[in-house]
Amino acid sequence: MTTPLVAVSLKAYLGAAQTRVWLGGVRALADAGRVPADVELAVLPSMPLLPAAVELLSGTHVAWGAQDVAPGSGGAQTGAVTAALLAELGCRFAAVGHAERRSLFRETDADVRAKVARLKADALTPIVCVGEVERIGARAAAVAASDQLAAALAGTEAGEVVVAYEPVWAIGAPQPAGGDHVAAVAHAVRERMQDLGWRGRVLYGGAAGPGTLGALGASVDGLFLGRFAHDLGALAEVLDEARTAAPRAVGAGA
């Protein structure tokens, strides 16, 4: 049985003090037993707040990770944060290829591929973000997303991956994409992942929040949350839903 994963990226929404308050709230949820033992929660704060995650979340079963990683191994790369450094800070995950990195920072498939390779070399699990830019039909979206995934995974020895299917048009939108659309694309992405020899979980992201998992059912193994996880009550609701909504008996062991 696959363990559902709820990942949260704080993007650049919160300042340092706010992030500490939020991480403290996550700690309180964990201490109160509101992070179910059979659901994995991973939080991705801004890089400078990773030590705060270490401080506030150590001893819980909440994992932490980064929103990005350097494509190179270190040395003369001003401003870069390497996978090795993230590993030292106890990160289990790092997101790569997020739509905002692709659009705002011109991140290419080749960059994403290099980042996946670096993460695997340092035993971190990449959260590979894929998704169509415009609203198109599910069939075309499935091709776009699975081709992006194949491009990201090429050249790295197969292992564990998390695929976050995030239609770009749904990120920052008021509502998530429809259940049938997500199910069709998630199915295609999962098949491609498995065809390439990789194993792992497929998440949905893009205006996800309470109620989203109920609408998506077993087509995904969890959610990649943005804005709607700032409210810790909403995060707790999603974690509760993840216990019952997402168990998949076959396919992708976590």
Ligand SMILES: O=C(CO)COP(=O)(O)O
């Ligand atoms: O991009 C996302 C997670 O990486 C989702 O963001 P929103 O849920 O805020 O739309």
